Amino acid sequence: MKKLTLLSTALFISLNLASASMMAAADTPVQTKKDDALTLCRLPEMGIRSDVGLGFPRIGTRLRTLGDVKVTVLFVDFSDVPATQTPQQVMSIISPQAEKYYEAVSYGKLRLHFVSSYQWLRMGKSSVDYHFGRGAPFETQRSYMQEAVMRAGKSIDYS
Known part of the structure; x- marks a missing residue:
């Protein structure tokens, strides 16, 4: 399990629907x-x-598909799979390619704006305890996202 890809173990993207709507x-x-x-x-x-x-x-409560969409990026790692790159290095894997891709496939109608504090947040359990995998139930994903948001605390502006 320690050979999880960097993106699946270290990068957490919170599509900014605001906490209340995202966790509805x-x-x-x-x-x-x-x-x-x-x-x-x-x-x-x-x-x-x-x-x-x-x-x-x-x-x-689903992500808008038109206009400007703010995407808050939280970088998390785990005690059994600690980060080996800076948050900036990990962010460069997806940005600016993601913004360009969605602008292109939407014919310019969707513009993503990534926002991050560029700090690693250590999750409370080992990576295997989060049950990553394709098809993970939403409740599992929600629990993971809620913990990451809680660990970021009030230092992140989700508005």
Whole structure:
């Protein structure tokens, strides 16, 4: 397990939906106008998975897909997999490539803005205790994110 990739062990990205909406217990659809000409063309939200939302009405607590989106980046490491690079080195793996990618695939309609304090936050458990892996349930991910946000304390502005 110590051979986890740097990104999966050391980089935590909090898509800034603000703590309350990101940690919301239930997603609520955003209502659309009944006379909206696109209504007939829109795929219905099936609600099959809680971690992916495809279709309409759009879930209001999900990340916006248009405009400026602030992304707060928290860098975390673990006692069994300590960081071996600076936060700046790790950030250079994703930025500015991520911003350019999303601006390109959205035809300029989505602009990401990464914000970070560039400090390592030591998580309270070993990496294996967080049960990383593809398809991890949202509750597992939420618990991990909540701990990282708690460890960052009030030094991070999520607004």
